[in-house]
Amino acid sequence: MPSIAPETASGGYVVGSPVERSNSTRCTPCIKCTAPRHSNAEPRNLVVCIDGTSNKFGRKNTNIVKLFAKIDWDPADPALPRQRAYYSSGLGTRPKAWHVVGRSQRWVSNLLEEAVAWNVEEIVQDAYGWLAKEYREGDQIYLFGFSRGACQVRMLAGMIYQVGLIKTVTDRQVGTAYEHYMAVRSRKLHAKDTASAFKQTFCWPDMKVHFVGVWDTVSSVGLGKEDVFLSSSSSAEHACHFRHALALDERRVKFIPEY
Template sequence: RNLVICIDGTSNQFGIKNTNVVELYSRLIKDENQLTFYNSGIGTYAKPSWRSWSYFKQVIANKLDLAFALRFENIMLSAYAWLVDNYQEGDRIFMFGFSRGAYQVCALAAMLDTVGLLHKGNDGQIPFAYELYAASEPVPESEAKQSLPPPVADGVEDVNGAPESPTAAQGTRTESSLARREQKSLPEVEAQSSGPNEMQKRFKATFSRDVKPHFVGAWDTVSSVGFIRDKTLPGTTDGMGHVCLFRHALAMHEYRVKFLPEYVNGGHGPSA
């Protein structure tokens, strides 16, 4: 089956003039072989009567939402919850979004890669899964190099049982080197096991299914959440290596500062 997620942009919802997301959704086949999900953009609400107090509260909430994207996580996690309820082994996941909605589907794809897709019935773990994903830390290049096994000189015994040292001097150096490594191993292991990246792996293995989005399509991705545009969510700009196919369409004449595009750089996804 195909599972198709569509998330619209800021203040965008069904109307007289519709975005590409609505136009795409209107043309999707909706049956037992293709399930669909649509969420209108940040800052969209059903309007009550202007005479009611609810109307004025909603106007204020709408302005705050437009400025600070207060519903950013809610919209994204509602799509994640829909996947939790509907995904079956072998299903293909398609995601489409416009503007902030495009950024939300990119973040959703990265979240699936980081913490996986929860098994059905674990909806209560969704907020915690998002917190784990958002706390991701990049792996330093130096740490990656340290994880490689050290070179072993000819005749020097290593931890895997290579030939014995031919000289006492070499043996002394090897023993002292092993001692230093043993002394560091315990605190290093404790630090790694309590770090966010290690916690994500353990959480994913315990609660989640390992799924890969088949296709992510984005129109004019922007990450600006309100007036702040300095921090991006993990896995949204450094390539879509966790997605089989990724496509990004950008407007040629968008000059508004708050809607500068969020590019995705590099990356090669898994085979489709």
């Protein structure tokens, strides 16, 4: 992926990121990723954070949780945009009430999820559905992820780029959008034409993800690496700005970060 030189404020934060609130006086809408909006509409930042495998809020938190905690939901300065945020814990962190009742059953379920990563699609679709419900013309979308969560937010950016963000939200429509996206990534016959037609029919026009920020992308989503997942998110054209922090000394084969 082509590198993009970061613009930093005096405090070291990336210009325009949701945590760079105290150092900014006004947020200028990005003309590359926002559609024209009604003059009475108030632009907002929509922030999606997806954690890595087995990661969730606890005594030892990842950068994803720390970033989420720093989001200024309701800035005092009226010149700054309001913000809405979404957090998803990582693979293998299903709570007690989800599908399994017994402690041993839940442990087995989480262990299998970590190994086989059968929940990847669900996490991506849930985040996509939240964005579709919240989005208004003029809003800017920020995606942050760690490890497999980094792969998932990059998939999400690719999904929005390829099939758009639906206006009318139902579980079935979200699932259909995901199917079209994966068909494009699998290079199925006529998949791009079908995805383009879906985008024109059901989705917001001329909108794009503003910012993708990730730590240590890991695309292994099961017993092996799934090239279709990483290739679906490896192009800088899916977002206006892309930043990737890498642990270059990682030695665990399954968790070696990828570009």
